[in-house]
Amino acid sequence: MSLDRRQFLVDGTMFILxxxxxxxxxxxxxxxxxxxxxGYDTASHWWAMFIDVEKCIGCxxxxxxxxxxxxxxxxPYYFRTWVERYTIxxxxxxxxxxxQLPIVDxxxxxxDGFPAExxxxxxxxxxxxxxxxxxxxSPCTQVCPVGATFQGPDGVVLVDKTYCVGCRYCVQACxxxxxxxxxxxxxxxxxTLCYHRITKGLTTACCEVCPxxxxxxxxxxxxxDPIHQLLREHKVHVLKPDLATGAKLYYNGLDGAVR
Amino acid sequence: xxxxxxxxxxxxxxxxxxxxxxxIVLYPYLTGLVAGAFILASLERVFNVxxxxxxxxxxxxxxxxxxxxxxxxxxxxxxxxxxxFEMFLTPHRTSAMAMFGFVYLWYLLAVLVIEIWLEFRPHxxxxxxxxxxxxxxxxxxxxxxxxxxxxRALEIDDRVGRFVTVIGIPSAFLxxxxxxxxxxxxxxxxxxxxxxxxxxxxxxxxxxxIAAVLLIYLVYCKLAKIPIDMPCVDSMAKYLYYAFLVDxxxxxxxxxxRIYVADExxxxxDFMVNTKLYGSQVVGQIGLxxxxxxxxxxxxxxxxxSIRARKRLYVAAGxxxxxxxxxxxxxxxxxxxxxxKSFLGYTSYKMGFATREGLLPALIVMVLPxxxxxxxxxxxxxxxxxxxxxx
Numbered sequence: 097m098s099l100d101r102r103q104f105l106v107d108g109t110m111f112i113l114x115x116x117x118x119x120x121x122x123x124x125x126x127x128x129x130x131x132x133x134x135g136y137d138t139a140s141h142w143w144a145m146f147i148d149v150e151k152c153i154g155c156x157x158x159x160x161x162x163x164x165x166x167x168x169x170x171x172p173y174y175f176r177t178w179v180e181r182y183t184i185x186x187x188x189x190x191x192x193x194x195x196q197l198p199i200v201d202x203x204x205x206x207x208d209g210f211p212a213e214x215x216x217x218x219x220x221x222x223x224x225x226x227x228x229x230x231x232x233x234s235p236c237t238q239v240c241p242v243g244a245t246f247q248g249p250d251g252v253v254l255v256d257k258t259y260c261v262g263c264r265y266c267v268q269a270c271x272x273x274x275x276x277x278x279x280x281x282x283x284x285x286x287x288t289l290c291y292h293r294i295t296k297g298l299t300t301a302c303c304e305v306c307p308x309x310x311x312x313x314x315x316x317x318x319x320x321d322p323i324h325q326l327l328r329e330h331k332v333h334v335l336k337p338d339l340a341t342g343a344k345l346y347y348n349g350l351d352g353a354v355r
Numbered sequence: 356x357x358x359x360x361x362x363x364x365x366x367x368x369x370x371x372x373x374x375x376x377x378x379i380v381l382y383p384y385l386t387g388l389v390a391g392a393f394i395l396a397s398l399e400r401v402f403n404v405x406x407x408x409x410x411x412x413x414x415x416x417x418x419x420x421x422x423x424x425x426x427x428x429x430x431x432x433x434x435x436x437x438x439x440f441e442m443f444l445t446p447h448r449t450s451a452m453a454m455f456g457f458v459y460l461w462y463l464l465a466v467l468v469i470e471i472w473l474e475f476r477p478h479x480x481x482x483x484x485x486x487x488x489x490x491x492x493x494x495x496x497x498x499x500x501x502x503x504x505x506x507r508a509l510e511i512d513d514r515v516g517r518f519v520t521v522i523g524i525p526s527a528f529l530x531x532x533x534x535x536x537x538x539x540x541x542x543x544x545x546x547x548x549x550x551x552x553x554x555x556x557x558x559x560x561x562x563x564x565i566a567a568v569l570l571i572y573l574v575y576c577k578l579a580k581i582p583i584d585m586p587c588v589d590s591m592a593k594y595l596y597y598a599f600l601v602d603x604x605x606x607x608x609x610x611x612x613r614i615y616v617a618d619e620x621x622x623x624x625d626f627m628v629n630t631k632l633y634g635s636q637v638v639g640q641i642g643l644x645x646x647x648x649x650x651x652x653x654x655x656x657x658x659x660x661s662i663r664a665r666k667r668l669y670v671a672a673g674x675x676x677x678x679x680x681x682x683x684x685x686x687x688x689x690x691x692x693x694x695x696k697s698f699l700g701y702t703s704y705k706m707g708f709a710t711r712e713g714l715l716p717a718l719i720v721m722v723l724p725x726x727x728x729x730x731x732x733x734x735x736x737x738x739x740x741x742x743x744x745x746x
Contacts (some may be wrong), residue, residue: 174368174369176732180365195622195629200697200699202368203643228387236452239449239450239540241442241447242442242453243445243447244452245442259441260434260435261441262434263429263433263434264374265450265452265537267374268692269541271542271543272367273695273696277434282435311469339543355699
């Protein structure tokens with residue numbers, strides 16, 4: 097097999113930029129039939145995400161990337177991922193028993209960033225990226241009357257839009273507000289963990305664009321995946337652990353006030 | 356702070372619009388009327404309560420009329436009603452909703468239709484031989500080829516009917532208890548998630564069913580010029596009163612438990628009940644829809660009143676009861692979606708009018724069972740033997 101210099105540079109650059117699986121899939125992606133690309137084995141993946149609250153700057157690029165990449169309905173309140181801004185007022189020593197509620201906002205899901213608010217003296221503020229937790233014991237798949245939503249062997253919770261009856265029981269069952277009814281198809285919609293990308297060796301759109309690496313996708317079944325080190329070296333927490341959903345978004349630096 | 360009309364505090368973005376509309380309010384309301392009417396009918400059949408015998412057939416037909424219309428609001432709600440049959444073909448076994456389809460079918464086909472057919476068989480056979488016009492072939496089909504109405508055959512019918520009713524009572528309990536489970540099993544929603552939900556749904560169903568049959572009986576007697584059997588009405592009112600006391604106790608138990616335990620969701624739910632749900636829950640459901648009818652019914656139990664006064668009180672209590680139970684369904688279904696699962700905010704329900712899930716189709720769905728009942732009582736007159744003989 098002869099390889100000219102140009103082809104060598106193209107192939108070599110792709111190999112450096114993309115992962116092995118993505119390199120193999122690339123010709124198929126270029127031909128417009130990525131589904132035929134070889135190399136993805138569901139059973140050897142168990143996807144999870146590490147989200148570092150300390151690193152999120154609330155730029156909203158993840159929300160924008162998700163909307164564009166996945167053709168999420170633009171208006172008005174449909175989000176596969178969004179960012180919340182929490183502001184927790186300080187305890188008032190004069191009224192220390194008062195129950196302080198956090199002030200939370202997410203204008204347009206945080207897609208356009210967050211407008212500056214008049215600062216509250218002594219308050220702490222931070223951003224929390226949210227998306228489907230791809231729960232191992234997902235309440236949404238449990239309630240689906242026809243099994244249109246399901247969890248794959250790789251731990252990704254998906255919806256078969258050709259089968260969904262649009263009853264919205266799954267929307268009610270999700271404790272995290274991650275599902276909605278797509279008004280164009282009248283079927284349930286949610287984060288697919290960019291399944292079309294991750295099965296080709298790419299990361300999700302939200303992880304891809306995050307300028308601070310506040311989101312890191314990982315395969316828990318791969319012992320060499322960096323996510324293992326992240327989970328080992330940080331004190332992580334999942335959302336609403338009392339509901340025992342087996343959530344697979346692991347948050348670092350999550351304040352107890354976050355719901 | 357960025358604000359969205361109708362939203363206070365913080366809702367997760369996908370929560371701002373309600374997913375389950377008035378159609379999902381109507382659905383448990385109609386199913387509850389079915390279960391309640393059937394349980395009233397069963398009193399006579401299984402427990403031999405002779406006093407309510409005059410309403411037996413009417414209660415069965417009422418149950419059937421509401422049962423036939425009950426799936427309609429669901430179909431109006433589904434994003435893809437054309438796929439709804441998949442729930443029967445490829446049911447998801449862990450889904451309460453999927454399994455409910457089978458409970459519904461079982462109840463409709465194995466209990467209600469068989470019991471009504473057995474009960475009206477002599478009438479069907481007679482009509483198949485004497486009716487004129489298009490009705491005759493209809494009754495002929497309904498005989499299912501059996502014209503045997505000998506005393507022996509009717510005795511067998513009665514025995515089978517009793518057996519079906521004995522199965523029917525737990526089936527009716529299952530039918531509406533299961534509707535409660537559809538809500539009670541949603542652990543993401545603290546307003547719904549309580550093991551009491553199926554029991555509360557069941558007793559509220561019995562209450563609404565008795566109230567509906569009581570009112571329908573009074574109206575039917577008036578329209579068909581049949582004298583009202585007052586001991587029967589008094590008995591129904593008594594059952595309504597007792598069932599209501601149990602129902603109210605269960606709902607108060609739920610409320611007191613929530614207040615005393617005061618878990619994480621309590622502050623949010625308490626705020627909701629005192630603001631957005633105040634009118635429909637505190638004033639409507641508890642005040643006008645429960646305490647007032649209980650007081651009216653208690654009055655009829657304690658004080659000796661004239662027939663006229665009793666009838667008026669029963670009608671008032673019956674109407675208030677039906678409104679109260681409707682509001683109970685409303686407060687469960689709509690109320691359960693007005694607060695954020697973050698417990699930090701509240702949204703509003705905006706009902707359309709002439710939209711698919713709007714007020715107009717909802718009103719039509721409410722009236723339709725009565726039209727079906729009107730047809731059913733013409734095909735299967737429930738109280739011919741009580742009609743005074745012509746002079």
